[in-house]
Amino acid sequence: MSSSMPLASVASELPGPPPIGAAIRDRRRRLGMTLKGLAEQCGLSVPFLSQVERDLAMPSLVSLTSIAGALGVDMSYFVGSPQQSQIVRRGDDPEHLHLGGSPVVYERLSGRHEERKMEALLITVPPGLASPPTHREGEGFWYLLQGELDVWIGQEHFHLRAGDSAHFDQRHSYRMRNGGEVDVRMIWVGTPALL
Template sequence: MAGGRATPDKAAGLSIGSAIRDRRRGLGLTLKGLADSSGLSIPFLSQVERNLASPSLLSLEAIAQALNVDVDYFVGVPTPGQIVCRSNEHDRIDLESPVVYERLSGRHAERKMEALRLIVPPGLVAPTIHREGEGFWYILSGTLEMTVGRKKFVLNAGDSAHFDQRHPYSMRNVGKSEVRMIWVGTPAIFKD
């Protein structure tokens, strides 16, 4: 603190620059596209995104309008409901599947990962899929066979698997009881 005023925190600048870059990329905009929409220069926007310059309130407003968000999107603190998910607040995600999916992750719009609790019924064989990003599975109870590419693994309670989901993968409950597991993956797949 100097003269009773808080000095800017470098981490706060990092948050704004990263938030602008992430939102821009998420919308598929180039720096030129953002410059055209905001009326700001490409070099200035590049410096803002790299935390080499701090936008004025007017510049931040122009960036927010170009990215179709409010200014507080870049500077506001998430609400407790966006951060914490209480045990009685887990959303069930209806995918018309015999597998039960419950969201464990927060509810903020720009989350990069998803965390789910899955309940897999006995005998279920899931189709082989692949997608962008990483996947992490943690088995809470039961026995699950997973296949990644041509490799098969049997996972029991306490076992985990962390893999690149671009490789084809599938799962099968090989036990007589349901499998309870945690799945964490990137990018987030169930947007609100």
């Protein structure tokens, strides 16, 4: 290995956890924090943090502790391995998301690691239920497992049956209605991840 090879190139060839720089950058962006804001909070320079995020410099443990504190995470966030529960979702241990008194049942299918870019849910929509128009950032993908669902995306209307899917930009207004007599069961995958 050449001594002049950049750290980023070396890191990409080594097995093990992803580079620390990408984890810092992703967490900072997820919080909506600028490099300058991070630098002010952790007492490090903007140029140094920029090099760290590009894996051109490696922070000391003291610096990494300061960065972690500014980003609101523990040191293990950058150097630890994800727990099995963050990667594998067991069918006999479902995680249900409860939204007030909503009759819709949401079961999380995706992992629980904080920096996930997407979310996957198994959704059960009871008969007669209609959602109000909504929109959010990112993409949405729906796959019907059971039942029939009317979906409006912008001004377009679609009638989906089991086996049908829809993939769309969620910035456009969308709504749905289960006009049938049985529960609709569908898989929803979307970006960005839910909190």
